[in-house]
Amino acid sequence: MRKIGGHASLKPRSDIARFATKILAVLAVGFIGFVVFFYAAPFQYSFSVWAPDQPIAYSHKLHAGDLEINCQYCHAYARRSEMAGVxxxxxxxxxxxxxxxxxxxxxxxxxxxxxxxxxxWIRIYDLPDLVWFSHKRHIAKEIACQKCHGPVQTLVTNARLVKHNMSFCLNCHQENGAPTDCLTCHM
Amino acid sequence: MDRRNFLKLGGAAAASGVAGACGQVAKKIIPYVVPPDDGVNPVDGWHYATTCRMCGAGCGIIVRTVEGRAKKVEGNPNHPINRGGVCARGQAAVQQLYHPERIRTPLKRRANTKGTNQFEKISWEEAIAILADKMKKAKGKGSFVMASDTTDVTASISAQTLKKLGSEDFVGPNLKGLQSHPDASKVLHSMSSEQYYDMAHASFVFLLGADVFENSVSPVHYGWAFGQMRRGNPTHRGVLTYAGPRVSMTAAVADHFIAAKQGTLGILALGVAHVVLDMVEKERLLRSIPRPTMARWFKALEVYSLETTSRRTGVPEWDIKEVAKKFMTHRSAVAIPGDDVSCYSNGVESLKAVEFLNMIVRELNREKGHLMIPDLPHDETNLFGRMKDFLGVPEKASQFRTMRKIVKKAADGEIVLGMIMNIDPVFSAPRFLDVAKALDNVDTVVYFGCFLNDTTQYADLILPDHHFLESWSAQLPNYPHGYPIFNAQQPVVRPLYDTMPSGEALLKAAKKAGFNLKMDNQEEMIEKLVTEFRAEWPEVPQTLSDSQAWEFLLPTGGWWSTLRAVEPVEAPSTDHLWDVSDQLKVEDPVFSGELEHTFHLHPYETVTIGDGRLANLSWLQEMVEPVNSLSWGFWVEINTVRAEQLGIAQGDILTVTSKFGSIEAPAALYPGIGPDTLAMPFGYGHVSFGKIPSGQGANVLALIGDQGVGKTGEPAWRGVKVKIAKTGRRKKMVREGDMKGEYEGEVFQL
Structure with a gap:
């Protein structure tokens, strides 16, 4: 006896096919889960403020805020090189x-x-290797440290206040007429 | 999907999500506790001008340091010796600085372990106290210094200390003997410095066995000069001819290679001179030279006619004529003698012969109105000489005679204290001297240096030196390249270990021993030199104070006269040298060997590890020898066709035997070598020089006997004949590509 209008999907599936579907489903859901956790995890890749324990409980509020010590007294390489330096x-x-x-x-x-x-020290601001960023150039253009690092002078414990993603960079570059060519940062 | 499956999938998804998110680990920033003096620039780094001390040439270098670590060595573009270039040895300075086998603290020999590298750590106070004590005991009783460089502040301090100890036995680094050059120029030019041959301004250069791009006094300088000669003149491309028994790397870039028999290059030079004089006579040139002088020259050169020269040297008559013709027609020409002229029994005469050829050529150039070559140092005020005197650099430092004297004295037990400065004489002196035995006989041997080596096996006290990238110094290069040069050397990184500059250690010990050396530290000496001579250095602004002048010199790398950099100075008249006919006699070379010794031994320094003092650097070991493409090893080069006749294949291990010794080496087949010649590199066969070179290959110096170059007392280290025998074993050799194969593929099979 032969079913009329029988469709392939109605055929009883083999064990292998069923297993493969399961694997695919796990991977798909896992990927979604990864994306969610990636942005929600309280870690350096999250949206939330991240403040790991540092070896010395250093206060930016005291030094940069109350005592008004210039940022570049300590981060002396900011104006000289790509890194700000600790x-x-x-x-x-x-x-x-x-x-x-x-x-x-x-x-x-x-x-x-x-x-x-x-x-x-635990590094709290870090860019992926595919991004090239130079402190020296931004300092030369007299962009305030707070523009990217937030109100650091109010922080009692070290914390990352700003999420540095591509849109963050691009917004500012567009507003100020800085180059938005891919190779400006991805070179 | 049922509930159970949904939960399963949900759990797995959550787990993979968490695992993914946790893959990132917090990065750390670890700043210096105390940063280097000039601070840290984490990315761009700082650049320091200093002086390269990997060999004695004295090239100016610029070292890039990042976060207080030396990263890269580049040439100083303003330095007159290297003009921005730097060789592989210079590049390897960084590897030497961070070498894991560096000596980190002072060491004292354990009891009864002489002949091995077994030491115990001691403190600097103890080490200095021991040295001071030994100095006191050695005063007036016999002592010596063997220095790795005779032209710097350390050499000067050690020479002065030695003087206080009542000895004059100061010996330089050229233990294979290169004194013949100054001896010959003393006779011909009444000066005892080495000649500077201005290749850059010549349009024809005749290299007589001079491997100037490999082991001359500065290969980098000659590399630059070669470029100038070839392309510096817009209308004329310089021509290079090389004569010698082996196609070396230098010979490989020549326009014309002339194969000559061993030790006959002096005869060749006179043969060429003869033809040149014939042409001069025919064309009525050189009228400024008096007729009687000319007649005497012809008489002296009578026996160097074309046929005789051709027969004695093995060079075809046509080639000799061709070279002579080039000397006649080129705007300015020069002949440069090398090891193949000086390292045979007739070395000194041969050098004189080449200088005679140069003398005629110089007169010819003058006649043509094209004298460009300041090949005689022309320093009327003798500024350089006075600077050297002020620094107190010993004049007769590199004499092999002194080495013989020291070894004899030591063997007789007349030496109480020996000071060896960063050099390895047990390895690099010819075996017949038996330096090891001599050192064993010395009461106290103190070694100053960065690495343990074959010589430290006989040392009683080891005082670790700063690496040159960690220390202050000043150097007056031995070979001023037509300019007086003062090289400043500054540290580019903080000292890595508990080391001390050798000069500093000597000064401390001497002070403790009660010798009055009239200075407290090395820097004082350098500053004094600057203070004394800066009035004669117009390049240094005279308004600066003395310390400012020193600071002004540091970023430039030192001082050199800019006058000579601009235009070549006309060479002074050589009239007083014309009466040299009685000097013109070159005998056939004498070779040590029996009848059965059918091959000539041609030991040479490779462009990579040189005489072996850099053999512990893997960067240099890995670099291929440019003409036979071999790396990481020791070999005996044999002519390809001859090897086929004898049934020898690449890598067959051969025993090479001379009258004086026997060593084993794998065969390297090479078409660019005479059928009766075997070439072997120096610098292999260390016994105890760290992990890399120890036990690798054998030392060619074991084959060389005590046969002198004339009466100089130098060993004629190419005047040895050898025989070979197959051992039946074979070694796979590390080779970059295959010369013959590639050649055929690219040239013939397309």
Whole structure:
């Protein structure tokens, strides 16, 4: 007996086909899950503010906000190179050999200095390798640090306030008439 | 989909999502605790001008450092020696700086371990105290210094210390003996410095066994000069002819290669001179030379007629005539002698013969109104000489005689203290001297340097030196290339280990021993030199203070006269040199060997590891020898056709035996070598020089005997004959491509 108008999909499926469908379904849902977690995870690739524990509880509010120390005193390479750079321990000791030496954090700092043991800061702003960015050029155009890094001078603990994605860069480049050619950043 | 499946899929999806998101690990930023003096520029880095000390040439280099680490060596474009170029050895300076086998602390020999590299760590205080104590004991009782460079501040300090110890036994690095050149120029030019041959301004250059692009005093300089000669003149392309027994890398770029018998290049030079004089006579040139002088020259050259020269040298008459014709027709020409002239028993006479040829050619050029070649150093105020004197660089440093004297004294037990500065004489001196045995006999041997090597096996105390990229120094290059040059050397990185500049260590010990050296540190000496001579350096603004002048010199790499860089100076008259006919006699070379020794041994320095002091750098070991395309190894080059006749294939291990010793090496078939010649590279066969070179190959110096170059006392290290025998074993050799195969593919089969 032969079914009339029988359609391939109505045929009982083989085990292999069923297994393959399952795998595909898992992968598809997994991909969606990855995308969701990628943006929702409280980590450096998320939208949310990210503030990992740093080896020294350094306060930008105190130094850059209240004391009005210029950003480039510590991040001295911003105007000279692509990286802004993190100050060496000896730079901290320029002041802290004499100032607030009884504080617990400064004691920790002094210990690192005395033992010649470098500090391991957690990097909170990072761009993927496919992006080329130069601090030097932006500083030369007198763009304020806060334009990209948010109100850093108000932060008691280090935190990433701004998400640096492509639209963030492009918006500003368009507003200011900076080049938006692909090779400007992806070279 | 039922509920169970939905949950399963949901769980899997969540897990993969979390796994994906967690793949990123927080990156760290680890800044310096104390950054280098000039701070850190994390990306662009800083560039420092300093002086390359990988060999003695004294090229100016610029080193890029990023985050306090040396990354790349480039040539200093303003430096008159290298003009922006830098060779592979210079590039490898970075690898040497970060070499894992560097000595990191002072070391003292463990009891009864002489002959091995077994040491225990000690502190600098202890090391200096030991050295000071030994100095006190050695005063007036016999001591020596062997230096790796005789032209820098360290050499000067060690020479002065040695003087305080009451000794004059200071020996330089050229232990294979190259003193014949200055000896010959002393006779002909009444000066004892090496000649500068201005290839850049010549239109015809005749290289007599001079491998100027490989192991001359500065291959980079000659590379530049060659470019100038070829293309510097818009209307004329310079012509290069090479004569010698092997097609070296230098010979390979020549327009014309002339195969000559070993040790006959001096005869060839006189043969060419003879033909040139014949032509001069015929065309009534050189009228400024008095007739009697001319007649004496002809008489002296009588025996170097075309036929005789051709017979003695193996060079066809046509070739000799061709060379002579080029000397006659070219605007300015010069003959440059090399190792193949000086390293045979007739070396000194041969050098004189080449200088005689040059003298005639110079007069010819003058006649043609085209004298461009300042091949005689022309420094009326003797500024360079005075600078050298001020630094206190010993004059007779590189004499092989001194080496012989030291070894003899040591063997007789007359030496109490030996100081060896970053050099490996146990490896690089000819075996007949037996430096190892001599050092074993010395009461205390102190080694200053960066690496343990064959010589440190006999050292009692090791004082680790800064690498040259870590230390201050100043150098007056041995060979001023027509200019007086003062090379400044500054550190580009902070010292990596607990090391101290050798000069500094010597000064400290000397002070402790109570010797009054009239200076506290190396820098003081350099500053004094600048202060003393800056009035004569118009390039340094006179308004600057002394310390400002030094700071002004550092970023440029030093001082050199800009006068000579602009236009060549006319060579001074050579009238007083004309009466040289009694000097013109070149005997046939004498070779040490028996009848059964049918091959001539042609030991040579490769462009990569040179005499072997850089053999521990893998960058250089990996680099191919340019003409036979081999790397990572030791070989004996044999003529391809001759090898076929003898049934020898590439890689067959042969025993090479001379009257004095025997070594093994794999055969490298090479068409560019005479059928009766075997070429072997120097620099292999280290015993204890770290992981890479130790036990690799054998040392050619084992085959060379004590046969002198004339009466100079130098060894005639190419005057040896050898025989070969097959061992039946074979070695697979590392070769970049295949010369013959590629040649056929590209040239003949298309």
């Amino acid at each position: 100050p060496s321990v000896s730079k901290c000791m320029n002041c802290h050999s004499n100032l607030t030496i009884d504080s617990e954090q400064i004691a920790k700092l002094t210990e690192h200095y005395d033992q010649d043991k470098p500090l391991e």
